[in-house]
Amino acid sequence: MKLTYFQGDPPNFGDELNATMWAELLPEGFFDDDPAELFVGIGSVIQHNYPKDAKKVVVGSGYGGYTKKPDVHDGTWEFHFVRGPQTTHALGLNPDLAIADAAILLRETTLPEPAKDIKVGFMPHYESIERGNWKEACALAGVTFIDPSHPTDQVMAQILGAELVITEAMHGAIVSDALRTPWIGVKSMHHVHRFKWHDWAEALNIDYNPVFLFPSNLREAWALSTGRGGSGRGAMAVCTSRPAVPFNKACTHMAARSLQKLAHQTPSLSSDAETERATERAMIAVDGLIKRYAQNRAFA
Missing domain, CATH: 3.40.50 (Rossmann fold)
Known part of the structure; x- marks a missing residue:
């Protein structure tokens, strides 16, 4: 599976989180750069311009309106969760998939020491x-x-x-x-x-x-x-x-x-309760993703 995200010039913080966050949350070896399966993570990257035959595995992405709406019901899309209700409404998806932006899962990773002297x-x-x-x-x-x-x-x-x-x-x-x-x-x-x-x-x-x-x-x-x-x-x-x-x-x-x-x-x-609820639901979705693909792969 190939990690796929927007790579701008200059690089953009939200998009670049994909390169660091998923490495900590997913097993070593989860990504193998196989373009037949595309991992679609943080960002407004539910778009129509992916290779038609590639499998698109969506984990916390959103539709941003930057491109026309993709046909997510053509059999090549697999949704674990998406950014919010407007994405599910726009694409005709199950409303239960609307959990939060995947970057909320930074709460489950090792964080850097806070910078000092910033008000x-x-x-x-x-x-x-x-x-x-x-x-x-x-x-x-x-x-x-x-x-x-x-x-x-x-x-x-x-x-x-x-x-x-x-x-x-x-x-x-x-x-x-x-x-x-x-x-x-x-x-x-x-x-x-x-x-x-x-x-x-x-x-x-x-x-x-x-x-x-x-x-x-x-x-x-x-x-x-x-x-x-x-x-x-x-x-x-x-x-x-x-x-x-x-x-x-x-x-x-x-x-x-x-x-x-x-x-x-x-x-x-947001309230602590909302954030904790969304984090828990997102982690459950990620655990389900790992179990689904662990059936046929040996992760380190």
Whole structure:
């Protein structure tokens, strides 16, 4: 079975958890890189563009609306659990499969030591690293910049050590919630990333109300106002031109002030009972997965 997940440039924290978390939860030798069986784990990776004849084994993934809906009833899909109720509804699956995002299982793994001297951290969406100016905005605000392209242990240590995480990245919220760090979700700059948040939050009965965060430069303002990514040639030329410099600087300062204000708002956190229930159900599903495939394989 081949571990399959989105691999971006730069790498993205939520997706990269697949490379480390499953190695601890599954037996050694579970993955053999056989493309005839694809393990579909953390991420919005229930998509239509997998090889038609390959078996797709879904363990805690979600449908994100990034592609058209796959035909999950064609006999090549095997579901152990999915991220949330909106995934089951969109794909016509058994509602009982909606447990939580697989990253909740970090609670069952060895965690790094919490980073020290972090009060408030901010994690942008990984696309906002290149598009935005959040490192400078965080420095101006006195907020720790949590870079989702950094190694997963480093990011988790920062989340564990923070008193509050403000996040545009969904897995910033998912991991914060799983590790019991209060969090505030901000509305993503690009609208395409918003469906998946509600899917996950509904699974844990979180009253999710994303808050507005001022864009850190003109490219983000363009993405927010148009619903596009802010990477088009025309937008790039205008937003990075010399006349735009003072406007970009003003945006960065306004974004810093926005972060400071958000740090005083009431954060979100699922109940201990909901989190423990979802973790237990997800682990039962993983145990079932291991037993199913252990019948024909000798794991170390």
